[in-house]
Amino acid sequence: xxxxxxxxxxxxxxxxxxxxxxxxxxxxxxxxxxxxxxxxxxxxxxxxxxxxxxxxxxxxxxxxxxxxxxxxxxxxxxxxxxxxxxxxxxxxxxxxxxxxxxxxxxxxxxxxxxxxxxxxxxxxxxxxxxxxxxxxxxxxxxxxxxxxxxxxxxxxxxxxxxxxxxxxxxxxxxxxxxxxxxxxxxxxxxxxxxxxxxxxxx
Numbered sequence: 001x002x003x004x005x006x007x008x009x010x011x012x013x014x015x016x017x018x019x020x021x022x023x024x025x026x027x028x029x030x031x032x033x034x035x036x037x038x039x040x041x042x043x044x045x046x047x048x049x050x051x052x053x054x055x056x057x058x059x060x061x062x063x064x065x066x067x068x069x070x071x072x073x074x075x076x077x078x079x080x081x082x083x084x085x086x087x088x089x090x091x092x093x094x095x096x097x098x099x100x101x102x103x104x105x106x107x108x109x110x111x112x113x114x115x116x117x118x119x120x121x122x123x124x125x126x127x128x129x130x131x132x133x134x135x136x137x138x139x140x141x142x143x144x145x146x147x148x149x150x151x152x153x154x155x156x157x158x159x160x161x162x163x164x165x166x167x168x169x170x171x172x173x174x175x176x177x178x179x180x181x182x183x184x185x186x187x188x189x190x191x192x193x194x195x196x197x198x199x200x201x202x
Contacts, residue, residue, distance in 0.1 A: 002145070004145070004187055005146055005148065006146070006148070006187075007136075007187065008046070008184055009157055009182075010151045010181070010182055011151075011152060011157055011180060012031070012035070012062045012151060012179070013035030013036065013039045013061070014034045014038060015029045015030065015061055020095050020097075022095040022096065023119075024085065024092070024093065025085055025087055025088030025092040025122065026084050026086075028060050028061070029061055030061070031061055035179065035180070038179060038180035038202050039065040039180070040068055042182065043065060043068035043072055044072075045202075046072065046073070046149065050147065051069070051073055053142070053148045054069050054075055054076075054148070054149045055077070055083070055150045055151070056079055056151040057084050057085070059084055059153075063077070065180075066151045080135050082131045083132065083156055084153070085153035085155055085156060087121075087122045087128075088123075089118070089120050089122025089123075090119065090121050091120070092122075106119070115168075125169050128159060129159045136160055140187045157177045158172050158175050161175050161185070161195060162175065163193070164185045177199060178201060180201070180202045181199045183197055
C-alpha cells in the first residue's frame with residue numbers, strides 16, 4: 001500500500017467565555033491565558049517532525065497555534081477562510097440558554113435537523129461541510145505521502161472526522177473535540193481515510 005498523507009488535525013486552545021455554552025461562530029474570539037499555553041504546547045509536540053505544510057483557519061484563535069508551529073519549522077502558515085467555524089449568523093456570541101428562551105421554535109427545529117436548518121443569517125451544517133470538504137481535499141492532494149498540520153475549530157474538525165470514518169453529518173456530536181486536541185487521519189491514494197488518533201489532549 002502506498003504511503004498515506006498524514007493529517008494532524010488540531011483544535012485551537014481555550015477561548016474567553018468558555019465557561020458558558022455559547023456560539024462563537026466566526027467572531028474573532030481571543031484565547032485565554034490557558035489557551036495561549038495550550039497553543040505553545042501543541043507547537044512543542046511537532047518539534048523535530050518534518051512537516052510539508054501548516055494550514056489554519058484565518059481566525060486568530062487558530063492562527064496562534066499555526067504561527068507557533070510554523071516558527072519552530074521556519075515555515076509560513078497558510079490560512080484558509082474555508083476552514084472557519086460555522087457561520088452562526090445572528091446567534092453569534094449568544095449562549096445556548098439565551099437562544100432557548102429567545103427563539104425556542106428555531107432552536108428545537110435545529111436540534112431536530114442540524115444538517116439542514118440554519119440559524120438566522122448563518123449556515124447549516126451541510127453548507128459548512130460543502131465549503132470545508134473541497135478545502136481539505138485540495139490540501140491533502142497537494143501533499144501526497146507527506147505530513148501536514150491543520151488547525152481548525154470544533155465544528156469544522158468534526159465534519160472532517162465524520163467524513164474520514166464515513167459517518168453522516170447528523171452524528172456531529174458523537175465525536176468530541178476538546179480545546180487543543182490532536183487528531184491524526186491517514187489519507188491513502190485509493191481514497192481510503194483512517195483515523196489513527198482522536199481527541200488526544202495536551
